[in-house]
Amino acid sequence: SITDALNAPGFEMFRRLIEDYERDNDVPMADIAAALALQSRDGAEFLMTEPPPEKRRERPDRPERERAPRKVRDDxxxxxxxxxxxxxxxxxxxxxxxxxxxxxxxxxxxxxxxxxxxxxxxxxxxxxxxxxxxxxxxxxxxxxxxxxxDRGRPSGPRATGGKPRRPKQ
Structure with a gap:
């Protein structure tokens, strides 16, 4: 995580390099960070997204089975x-x-x-x-x-910028 990397060995050296680049090229720190993040992903997707649900294949040769409800275990x-x-x-x-x-x-x-x-x-x-x-x-x-x-879904603003969630009662 980013927070862990802030305490990693070598962090200070990279910080000095970026501060020098910022000063020498008059580029905002956020732009430098974004450019480095873009380079570091090496063509891979940076933010993971849920894959679309798989479509069920048609099976005309046999009828659809009804699934039994999952047993709830109180223990x-x-x-x-x-x-x-x-x-x-x-x-x-x-x-x-x-x-x-x-x-x-x-x-x-x-x-x-x-x-x-x-x-x-x-x-x-x-x-x-x-x-x-x-x-x-x-x-x-x-x-x-x-x-x-597990405490359920967190309350507060959503990462997507939507309306805040209501806390669970």
Missing amino acids: LATYRIAVGKRQKVNPGAIVGAIANEGGLHRSDFGHITIKVDHSLVELPARLPKEAWKKLENTRIQGVLIDLKP
Whole structure:
């Protein structure tokens, strides 16, 4: 993240180079930052977007099956972890890391939803303290998972510039 990079080794050297460029070329700092961000992405998409939903293929040879509603388990709660599609994680990697590090069994897991920058994982509502402790330093794809209870959507202004969300009651 940008915040982490502010404390990274070599930061001061790059800061001096950019300040020199700003002074010598009379270019605003924001323009320099934007140009460097553009260069650093190396032709790749900078902001991740959700892919469009896949269209279901037609199967005329068999009737449409009705899906059974997912069972709600009262013993589970939703937790948020700091890895998602951007890190190219899949449910198996999430279950494997949390089960192995936290001493959980795959039957301790419920539904997993993978978003762009985070994932939501149903785990035991009363997660043992030993498991919390073991999971503090757990990484998936090299990223610290930062396991915490999910609080739902944040309130406040949206990143897209829309109207502020109403806080949950």
